[in-house]
Amino acid sequence: MTLAPQPYLNTRVSAMSERLLTSDQIAALCELSLPDLAERFGLEPLLDEQLDRRTKSRAVKQALINTLLDELRVLIRPMNANEAGLLLAWGRKYALFNLKTLLRGKLYELDQSEISANLYELPAHVRLPQQELFRAEGVLELLRKLEQGPYSLIARQGREVFEQKREPFALEAALDQRYYGEMVRRLLQVSNQDGNELKHLLGAVLDRVGLLWLLRFRFSYGLSPSETYYQLVPSVRLLHRDRLLKLVNLETFDEILAALPEPLTTRLAGSTSLMEVQRRLGGHVTDEARRTLANGQSGVARALAYLILREHGVLALFSIIQGQLLGLPRELIEIAVEVSEPNCPADSLADAA
Amino acid sequence: MLRQLSTTHLRPLTRRLRQVGTKVRTQLAPLLEQAEPRLIRLREAATTRLRPLAQRIGQAASAARSRLGPMIAEMPHLAQQLRAEAAQAEFRLRPLPMKHVRLLVITDDLPQASLTLAETESFHPDTRAPEAQMLSGIPGRDYRDLYQQARSRLEKIAKVVPIDDTPPIEQVRVVGHDELRAVNEQLGERWAEASRFEEAFRRIDEQDRFVREQQASLENFSNLHIDLGALRNKTRFLDFYVGVVPRENVRRLQGAVSLADHLLFTYLERGDSTHVVIVGPRGEKEGQLASVLSSASFQPLPIPAALEDADPAHKRDELATQREQLEAERAGLRRELADWEQTHHDRLLEAQRALLLAEPFVTLDPSIRSAGHLAALAGWVPARAVSELEARLRGSLALPFELEQRAPTANERPLVPSVPIKHRLLAPFTMLVKQYGIPQYGEVDPTPLFAVTFLLMFGSMFGDVGQGATIAGLAWAFREKLGRFYLFGVMAGLSSVLFGFLYGSIFGYEEVLPALWTSPIHHPILMLKIALGYGVVFIAVACLLAIYNRLVVKDIAAALFGHHGLVNLIFYLAMVFGGLGLAGSGELGTTPLLLILLSLAALAVHAWRHLDAPFSEKVLVVFIETLETVVGYISNTLSFLRVAAFSLNHAALSLAVLTLASMMGPAGHLITVILGNLFVLVLEGGIVMIQVMRLQYYEGFSRYFSGDGHEFSPLRLRRRAA
Known part of the structure; x- marks a missing residue:
């Protein structure tokens, strides 16, 4: 990105980041009723009583996705073709x-x-x-x-x-x-100036995907190391090609978790199921995104971080609305949006396999 | 007296005449005797030679009669068409008045009503939901789904075999639900057959590609000095795979096979494919590879048997024969497809007709709402066409209906479509106006004004008889490729020719033609003055149009105080007159000064009242806006100097070309003049075009033309005349 649009994009991202939902705000939203949620987010026409549950759910998700993609379009305006291409690819x-x-x-x-x-x-x-x-x-x-x-x-x-x-x-x-x-x-x-921060952030996303796929293909689908490796995308940060080649050859879930580099080892220590790994890796990505948004210099990386967090927020909001439409108890909705820890025993890896 | 006259004058004269006659006969007799046989020969020769010619002329005339006959017969029809076009053609600035029409019909009559509306080509559907809550049903959804599936199938078939898009429809009739279903089913069967052809062609292409890969591989193998025959069979300890894999997958495949203790070697790259050899130990990990190779789209290549012994030329011939066989197979399939098309051509055309007849109802679908057996549809119709529309509906609908009409309300104005000006000469200018936007209903359509001012500015900036004629000639020569846009080139060229005569310029020469008016380069100050005057008139007219457009939508405040409103116009004209006074007598004048100050004060007060900001910010914004008004009008007027500048520039460039040419010999002179004119035509012609467009869009349209309307697009029946 040329120097001139950087301050504009950074200011734009900072202004937009006011819209992001913190964990506390998500927890507070869990306590609101459906009409209150509709009023707060301007979703009243979509949650009209006359519509059936499926239509309402669909309309809300569509509206939230539109919001996210509209913001994406606003953010890519000052970017050059390569940077905009990356965010559009996302x-x-x-x-x-x-x-x-x-x-x-x-x-x-x-x-x-x-x-x-x-x-x-x-x-x-x-x-x-x-x-x-x-x-x-x-x-x-x-x-x-x-x-x-x-x-x-x-x-x-x-x-x-x-x-x-x-x-x-x-x-x-x-x-x-x-x-x-x-x-x-x-x-x-993308140029080096923005590339390092982007590499760091996108690397976290790719590490998450790579590790989840690795565990799923190896232990849930029972694919061979060769087949598993072939289906993976090497990351640009931790789980690069050589590391993936080593990890896929390991025989157990725990062996793989133990062989992971830092900070993944610490982050995933004690995980016993794929669900838990998924949840913790999700937290890892949002933490990285928050760090980039707060301390990053690159406008493009901060824009991508914003979008990742924004998506996380709108999906949490959708989960709350969906939970209420389905009449689920609040405790369950809170677990779904990761506000509280599940207190039921997690499925063991063996069960999942 | 008479006798005396006869004796004295006529008798000698008669005698003299007799003598002359005798002399002539004596002298001409031998000549006539000589000439007679020649004349006879000449007559015979003429008869012999001219008869075939006359016969040929007769034949040609007959052929011409037979060829021209239909054209001559068509002439009255053509004349009628032209008369109709001329009657429809209109040079108008005001929009065509529109009416909002609501049609209530019995649901069963909906398809017929749609067809009738489509036939009149005057109904632009209004897709808003009706206000009446009871009209909440949406009829015809099933019909629409059927239509869309059938249309999709027909379009897919049309990619395999040609189908006329708009065949003649002799009888306009309603296509019922059952007929549409039958058409859809029939098209489903046809598509299943057509897709089999498609698939067969693809299969042949795939096989052909693979044979080509083998040919390339053969070339490569024959250059290797190893025993490739050994690779054909797996050995007791070693496992071999030789084949082609998409280039994109090679690196991942390399990693994947390494996990099964195999090695991957690349020996040839062609396009998107990479030829690889995979080698590894036989054993339990060998089994892992099959699935990976399948995921990686690995295609094993047959290794030629006994390559080391066989003649490579023989293998090449074998592969070439395979390709020939594939080509023959392809040709056979083409013939089969042609037969298939022949068999189904009429039925496919019938299906196309049925779908075209069903289309209006489907197009109207979003505008239709129903309650029980009653359906309502709404749209916009030109006011003058409403009575004809009603009469047509009365004639075609079997069941009762009701047609309500009303003028558009003020709130609806942005929704009302604008009917574009229809005129052959204005058509290319309409296209250029559309690039900026469509006039909102009520707004002045700028097309006629745009056309006149465009030609005026282009001609004055690029006045040259020769170059103008070249532009017009080229546009005429390429009229078929340019479509209706060729008229734009012709008119621009003619405008250039006209100004060329006024300036006395032909291909840059200013001494050949006498100037009907004056040459710009000799009177630059006059040209600049005229350009400024033109600019003032242009801006004043643009402001007047802006005021008119706002008054039409009853936005009085904007007409008075808005951008380019009345107060702005007063300020501008006062500034112009003040400027003229300053230039003439050295004084601004009291009245212009007062008007300038009062209008600026009015604008400032208006801006102040409408600004919601802290005091200091208000002061700053009002000051800047007022200053911008002053600077803006001055700079915008000066912007028109470019009209004169380019007329001078044109003459100066031509002068430069001719000066260069004068330094050369005769051939060099000619070449320089031709190339120089070409350069001026392409480069300067292009720049002048851009500059004129800029003046039109920025100085004109941005003042008075919102361009946020939408075009009248009536429901139509797509068909060719039967």
């Missing part, structure tokens, strides 16, 4: 959700309206050629259409694998891998 996760929904819908031959009801309306800057894909009559036709765009390689691979195995795992794994691979590629195009 925002395309929602397009990826849509793509997976479409794939599953076509695979299980769901009704068009059923699929349509589960797709997010996304702004043009992060959208896939969804309508074109939506019109496909079957998963193979969908993959053929996908082959004509930026996902051509994985679509071809996915189609070949799908034709052999008729199951979507390999395809979905390839899509996820492509998504994170694209982020790494774009990160490497």
Whole structure:
């Protein structure tokens, strides 16, 4: 980023960070009723009594995602093409959700309206050629259409694998891998000035994804070390290529946790289940994002940190609203938004496996 | 007396004539005798030679008659079309009055009502939900879903075989739900067949690609000095894989195979593919590889048997034969597809027609609401077309209906569509105006004014008979490629020609043509004065239009005190007259001075009252805004000096070209003049165009044209005339 837009972006991020929800604020939100939540966040029309529960939930999630992606669009305005490309690549996760929904819908031959009801309306800057894909009559036709765009390689691979195995795992794994691979590629195009802070922050995100996938593929899905390694995306920080090669060869959950570098070892010490690891790693990423937002110099890195925290906040808000729509007890909602610790015994790794 | 006259004058004359006649006969007789056979020969030759020619002319005339016949027959129709176009063409600044129309029909009549509305091409749907709560149903959703699926299928089929987008529709009729369902099912079957063709073509392409990879691999193998035959079979201790993998996957695959104690070597890279050899010990980890290789899209390459013994040329021939077979297969498939298209062509066209007839109802879908058997739809219709619309509905709907019309309310104004000015000559200018925006309903449509001022400015800045004629000629020559936009080039070129005559300039030469008016380079001060005067008039007219536009929407305060409102205009004109006085008599004048001070004070007070800020900030903002008004109008007026500057620049550039040319010999002179004119045409022509657009957009449109309206886009039946 050139020097001139840095102060503007930093000021913009600082001003926007007032909107972030702290843990205490999230805890306070758990105590509010649904009408109070609707009034506070301007969601009254979406939570109208006449609408059914599913429609309400869908509308709220859509509105929250729109808010997040609108803010993303505002933040990328002063950035150059590479920086904006990186943040847009991050925002395309929602397009990826849509793509997976479409794939599953076509695979299980769901009704068009059923699929349509589960797709997010996304702004043009992060959208896939969804309508074109939506019109496909079957998963193979969908993959053929996908082959004509930026996902051509994985679509071809996915189609070949799908034709052999008729199951979507390999395809979905390839899509996820492509998504994170694209982020790494774009990160490497950003200048050094912003690059180090971005590398630090995005590294934490990739470490989290890499470790979770490693544990899931190895112990939940029972994949071989070779297959597991092939499905992983090396991180730019802790879990780089060589470390992943060593970790996938380890045989037990505890051995892997013990072989992790700091600060992951300390952070995950005593974890007994994948759920717990996921929760703690989530905390690790948000801590890193908070640190970058508070102390960072790079406007781009701070913008990305803001978006990560903002997403965490809006998803927490959605969980609270969803919990209330489902009539769940407050204690359970608090556990879901990580305000309180679960007091039920966690599933052991052995059970999960 | 008569006899005397005859005796004295006529008799000698008669005698003389007789003598002359005898002499002529005597002298001409031999000549005539000689000439007669020649004349006979000439007549025969003419008959022999001219007859075929006459026959050919007759044939040509007959052919011309047969060719021109339809054209001649079409002439009255064409003339009628032109008359109709001329009748519709309009040069108007005020918007076409619109009415809001609400149509209440029985639900069963909805498809017919949609068709009728589409036929009139005067109904722009209003998609707002109706105020009446009872009208909450949304009919026709099922119909729309069917239509969309059928349309999607037809579009996919059209990518495989050509299908006319807008076939002639001889009879406009309602396409019922059952018919649409049948069309959709039929298209589903056709798409299933067409997609099989698509898939077959892809399979051939894939095989072809793989054969090409093998050809490349063969070249590579033949250069290696190892026993590749050994790689074909797994040994007791070693496991071999030779194949192609997407380049993007190689590094990850390398890591993955290393975990199974295997090694990956790259021996060839082609495009997105990498040819690799994977080697490792046989054993329990070997099993892990199959799944990884599958995930990495690894394609094993058949290693040529007995490569070391076989003739590489033979293998090449074999692969070439395989490719030829694939090509033959492709050609066969194309023939099969052509047959398939032939078989289904008419039915696909019928399906296209059915979908085009169903389209209006589907397009209207978001505007329709219903309650029981009653459906309501709303839209905007030009006021003059409402009665015809009602008459058409009366003629086509079997069941009772009600049509309500009313003028748009003030709040609805941003929603009312604007009908664009239709005129062939203005069409290219309309496109340029659209780049800025669409006039909001009520706003003055700037297109005619834009066209006139654009041509005036372009011509005056680029006045040259030769170059103008070149622009017009090129635009005419490429009229088919340029579409309607060619008229823009022709008119700009003609404007340039006109000013070229006024300036006496042709291809930069100023001595060839006598100037009908004056040459800019010889009277620069006059040109600058005219440009300033033009600028003042332009800005004053823009302000007047801004005032008018605000008065139309009843925004009196903005018309008076807003940007470029009445007070601004008074200030500006007072400043202009004051400036003229200052330049003429050296005095600003009391009245202009008073008007300037009063108008600035009025603007400052207005800004002060509408500013919600601390005192010091208010002072600062009002001061800066007032200063900006003064500076802005002065700089905007001076901005028009560029009109004169470019006319001078044009002449100066031409002079430079001719000076350079005069230093050369005859050939050099000609080449320099041609290249110089080309340079002036492309570079200066482009710059002048940009400058004119800038003056139009910034000095004109930004004052009076919001451009945030939306275009009248009526419901239409897409079809070609039968």
